[in-house]
Amino acid sequence: MRSESANWLRAGSAAVISFCLVAGSAWAGPPLICHPFDIGNEISLPWVSHDWKLNGSEGYDTRSLAADTVAVLDENSETLVHMETLRRATLYARTDAQAAKQLLLRLTARAEAAENSGHPNALAVFDAGYLAETYRQWLGENGQNPANGLDGYARVKKALELAGDDPQMEFAAALITLRGPEPEHQEHAAKAMAGAKADKALARNLSTHFLGPESETMAEMITANAGTKAARQ
Numbered sequence: 001m002r003s004e005s006a007n008w009l010r011a012g013s014a015a016v017i018s019f020c021l022v023a024g025s026a027w028a029g030p031p032l033i034c035h036p037f038d039i040g041n042e043i044s045l046p047w048v049s050h051d052w053k054l055n056g057s058e059g060y061d062t063r064s065l066a067a068d069t070v071a072v073l074d075e076n077s078e079t080l081v082h083m084e085t086l087r088r089a090t091l092y093a094r095t096d097a098q099a100a101k102q103l104l105l106r107l108t109a110r111a112e113a114a115e116n117s118g119h120p121n122a123l124a125v126f127d128a129g130y131l132a133e134t135y136r137q138w139l140g141e142n143g144q145n146p147a148n149g150l151d152g153y154a155r156v157k158k159a160l161e162l163a164g165d166d167p168q169m170e171f172a173a174a175l176i177t178l179r180g181p182e183p184e185h186q187e188h189a190a191k192a193m194a195g196a197k198a199d200k201a202l203a204r205n206l207s208t209h210f211l212g213p214e215s216e217t218m219a220e221m222i223t224a225n226a227g228t229k230a231a232r233q
Helices: 002-020 062-075 079-093 097-115 122-139 152-163 167-176 182-198 200-206 218-223
Strands: none
Touching: 062 079, 062 097, 062 122, 079 097, 079 122, 079 167, 079 200, 097 122, 122 152, 122 167, 152 167, 167 182, 167 200, 167 218, 182 200, 182 218, 200 218
């Protein structure tokens, strides 16, 4: 079983590389998947490669994905760590449909509990929405996506209301809305750029290139003329 999972993961990694390098666009591939977020020495899910090639730990047991992911999320309050952890989780989830469903159910229940509490946890709400959007970008909108039909962005906006001021979360929302809606995208991008002046981790991530030195930086990507972008699918 472990060998079979490894073969699927190798195939998945190759698919990611091909998908991310499609055609000539500076950000042809899905931005929530194709760009690893710099989280420094913070703990996340196990990963072998830290570059854009996305070569995950082939020995990772995806049966532990939901529990491992929630453990990381519960221990860290930095949005960028949540974004990178959910990116890795989504890549693993593509090789294991049951693990993908379990993770979504776990984070959705966690978000609902947070929303119904007297002191809502904005990051718990964010995690469920961001995972749904990451699934949408990587798994597509079909029967293989357990989040099909869910509006993750709506939950991310709710998390922003609860958080009050989180430039890293604004960065996440700006990436989600790269293809629209345009007014919301511009607002998220502006808040992320402004907040980066006092947030070294965010500033560092905004200065990184999407796919290699010839591509746009993340700052250039989210502040490019939104009027040239197609409506969000």
